[in-house]
Amino acid sequence: MSFQPRRVLLISATIGEGHNATARAVEEAAHEVWPGCEVVWLDALRIMGRWVPGAFNWIYVTNVESTPWLYDFFYDSLWRYRWFANASRRFVGAWCGPLLRREIRRVDPDMIVSTYPLGTAGLDWMRRHGDLDLPVSAVVSDFAPHPFWVYPEADLHYVMSEASLRAMHRAEPEAIGAVSVPPVRRDFQPRDRTEARAEFGFPEAGFTALISCGAMSFGAVERAVDAALRVEGLARVLVVCGRNEALRERLLARGEQRLVPLGWVEDMPGLMACSDVVITNAGGATALEALACGRAVLMFEPIAGHGRANAELMADAGLAELCPEGSQLTATLRRWVADPQEVGEREERALKHSRSAEFADQVAALADLPRHHGPRRLRPQDAFFVYATTPEVPQHTGAVLRLEPSPDPARVWCEHLARRIQDCAPSLPMLNRTLVTRPRRRPQWRNAGPVDPALHLSFRELGPDQDAEGLTSEFFSTPVRTDRPPWELRLLHDAATGRVTLLAKMHHSLGDGLAVANALIRLLCDGHHPASAPSASGRSWVQQAPLVLRGLLGLATSAGAPDPAWTGRSSHARSFGHVTLPAAQVRARARDQGVTSSALLIGLVAEALHRALGEQRREARFRVMVPRTARTGRDGAGTAAPGNHTQSLSVDLPVGPMPLVWRIRAVADALAEPDHSGQPEAAGAVLAGLGLLPAPVHAWIVRRIYGRRFFNAVVSVMPGQRRPAHVNGTRLSQVLPVLSLADGVGVAIGAIGWAEEFGFGITTDPGLAPDAGRLAAHLREAFDELRERR
Structure with a gap:
């Protein structure tokens, strides 16, 4: 365990109590492994709208109780039609994600754990939109992870068995998962049955069945009671009715001595310890708690959709007996009452599964997860x-x-x-x-x-x-x-x-x-190297629009490359050259000339190009493409963000005869002009806009614009770092960039400031341009001349 989060965010939802029960187990484990850590809860349904919790609970209960065929149809469609599953997940993610983003920024967590699938959908949306660079995991408390449960952008899904892991990959091949022990609170553990019965006032002897079907206690609870009471030798049937008071009153009205209807029970671990078998119908939190307590589990008439799938997967894993009908439940209970050894074997299997790891250790591992991204x-x-x-x-x-x-x-x-x-x-x-x-x-x-x-x-x-x-x-x-x-x-x-x-x-x-x-x-490099964070939003699109439009007009009216020098048909051959210049002297000479260090370095490049091209090009202006970072300024993405975040300037370098200091000042003026015209912003808008085109059209345009038709060379000056860095304890003294060429373009020159030096890397195609070593020599000569002029 290497990372100690100061704040953990749990995303759950109150739709029944199963998702909250899992979240409480995560909270307990977090406090155990990270003392002093703050745990904050968010209810995903409440975040989605004030009316959403009531509406979703009504839909859920109605589907299970009155229209199970509709719930089955929806659930089966998620598996049968991947387009439907993907569209449904994207819709919910786009609904929940932006609302979650606001709350997550307010909470400012170090890691997020979701126990509710719609919350995970929102987190997936945030990750895909670049808003979530911290560990994100989901604890899937259903034995059968359906497509709404798993997402490619989550760093890890904890599932309940190896069979669950296979189901997860069928639901989402790009998802990352691992098997977890039952995510339940520590008080759900094996206890002495005799002592537990004494605490509840039950007789010590007699086979006891516990029927528990979740907080709302819906499904075939009464049919389960009927099937259990038909078993001779079954001493008592405990029924947890939860918040379903009407069910409890109906059961009490029966007046059956062996039947013990209960309302909301706080000490469920103790009640499970009293029982010999737990009968349930959904395969969620209740089944997991029973396994953690080392009790045999019977799945009776599983509820539609996920309940049926959970029951089948638990049975396949050997962790539950599936009884689709009342006669099968009665027969199974009769067999178990007559054969305590079979029940004991079931209990041993449950304990072996539950004790294969420590849930607290598994929660601790969530803080160090590498970031995972789907396609x-x-x-x-x-x-x-x-x-x-x-x-x-x-x-x-x-x-x-x-x-x-x-x-x-x-x-x-x-x-x-x-x-x-x-x-x-x-x-x-x-x-x-x-x-x-x-x-x-x-x-x-x-x-x-x-x-x-x-x-x-x-x-x-x-x-x-x-x-x-x-x-x-x-x-x-x-x-x-x-x-x-x-x-x-x-x-x-x-x-x-x-x-x-x-x-x-x-x-x-x-x-x-x-x-x-x-x-x-x-x-x-050794040590910690923090990257700059994305900057706050600057200009709005309304403010940028005039500048972008002016830049687009400039791009549209600009000519192609003004001179065919060093362009033509590219070859495979390459030459590479390098030169380093003392950074302190570069900055001093730039101050003397009243220009930036970048302008001075590109001015030296212009001088080297002039010397290599020769005196015959007296009026030539050599067009270069100058990428400029858009990471560190207003609206910048920060230095750690993957991808290309640059804006390109098209600059005509003066390469005809002139004094070196004049050339440097002319280059500084040439670099400033595109900024005034909005060209960088316009170039960025064009690159982004190309993504709206069909892929073949996008590719065709790129191949037409990125090459010799529009520029002679690529020249880039990148910000580096001044503080020293070490690799394996050895000082990194020089960094020399290596740039790729463009099609039909013979020269690419990059420069970066590192510690006490500016390093140049030069790439050329020898079939189109001089050897890179020759250009490096001209660069060195130009700087030496500038230094001697002082």
């Missing part, structure tokens, strides 16, 4: 990079992480990284999802389950025949595999110097450069 469509901004992928131009982004020398051998490093992957990857959404693509259908993410380090981590020892540059080029030139979570790590170890380099790449649809950096930090 979901990619956001349009993420699907963009699926559609932009071609055989020659894979879309992955990554980084080269250089560490200071370490005395640890390669074996120690491999073992450490494998442990980090095994321990940390399950809790990082970017690292445990698989990309599913289907012809003419939208791509989806599917949860990949446990992450196998062997599938994601490789190792190379550097030596005379294995140099770092060649291994780096080979790693980043190979497309990342998509038959597993699409990310890979490679450890490069130099035994002679102790230097360690980590290469990382991820499919671009997983996230932008900032998301990749954040995921790598949280996966690899």
Whole structure:
């Protein structure tokens, strides 16, 4: 147990008392394992509307008592027609979810446990809409989990048996489940039968049957009484009528000496201890409490829908005897009265099931659950990079992480990284999802389950025949595999110097450069690395609309790439170059020039492009696509959110002859102009709007706009971090980004600030552009010249 929640939220509902009974068991366990933890309750039906609890209770009672055929029809339809089940769950989720969201924000819990299916539907809706990044679980107190009970976005469902687990997967193949012991309070446990009878004033001897059919005590209770009283040798029949006072009065009117009608009973554990057998009809809380008390269970004339399914599953698991008719109940009771050994075997089976684990320990495990997500469509901004992928131009982004020398051998490093992957990857959404693509259908993410380090981590020892540059080029030139979570790590170890380099790449649809950096930090680096939270809402759509419209007009009237330099037909070949610049000096030079550090770095890129293009391009303006993060500003998603949260600027860099300082100021002006015109907001709106189109149309448009028709290169400057980080106790000294190219575009340049340096990563297609090492050299020369001018 590693996490101690300060506040646990229970979502239940008062429709009968079964869901509340399960929630009380969770509350008791939470107080036991987390002393001082606050437990808050929400009633899902009350949240859905003041009229809802009364209406739903009336519908439930009416269906069970008067129209069981209608309840059976609805229940069977949930199983027979998956579209109907999905539509029903989505409707209820969309109803309950937004109302729950407001209450959950007010309560501010650390974890949520639901014991009511409609509440779980609302939580599923919240998770699918990105509103619930905390452990969410459901305790399914029915033996037969129906489709309304289980959801792909819940991190875990506790079900009541192995047979229940199989039923859960039939109901929702993407759901995660585990078998729980009966979720009941601790006072439901085996007690001495003689002592319990003395406490209730019952005679010590005699076979006793307890009939209990829930708080409302509906169903064939009176027929069960009739069948039980026909058994010779049955000493007494205890009947718990709950809140059904009319039933109790009818039973009292019989005047039968062996019959003991009771109203609402507070000490149900004691009453169950008095009995030899518990007769019930729904397979919910009452049956679970009987099993926990070590009592034999008889299911008689199960109520429609879930009651019938629960009874059949309990019988299949050997935990109950199913008696669909009165004659069968009478025969079974006669057999058990005559053969106490059979009853004893039933009791042993119940105790074995109930004592297989401690419920408190199972509740404690809920606080550390990794987040689970069901299948979901990619956001349009993420699907963009699926559609932009071609055989020659894979879309992955990554980084080269250089560490200071370490005395640890390669074996120690491999073992450490494998442990980090095994321990940390399950809790990082970017690292445990698989990309599913289907012809003419939208791509989806599917949860990949446990992450196998062997599938994601490789190792190379550097030596005379294995140099770092060649291994780096080979790693980043190979497309990342998509038959597993699409990310890979490679450890490069130099035994002679102790230097360690980590290469990382991820499919671009997983996230932008900032998301990749954040995921790598949280996966690899020692200590705790909190991510920035999503920011509060800023401008409304009404306020943004004029800016977006102005930007759309600008995009519509802009020309294509102004020059065909370094564009053409892409090849598989790649060259990679890197250069680092001292961060303090970069910031000082930016202050001297009156520009931002980002503008200065892109100005240096423009100078390097000028030197590589040559003096003959005297009037050339080189168009670059500049992705800019939308995570950290107003309405930002925060640094931890998976996916691509960027806005792109289309900027014409001045690459003709001019003094370096003029070029930097011209670049700063060029970067500011799109902001004034609303171009970033418009580009973001276009990317989101493309998701409204059919998948084939979306893909066709992406392939037409993301490439050489509209820009010559991709240039990105990403925010990094200044505080030092360590991997396995060794300082991470440099981070160098690696960007993917676009179709027909020969250059991609990325920069990131890390500790005391800005690191550049340059990717080129040698068939279209100069070698990346040449551009890196020009960058270094340009900065050295700027530094000497001071």
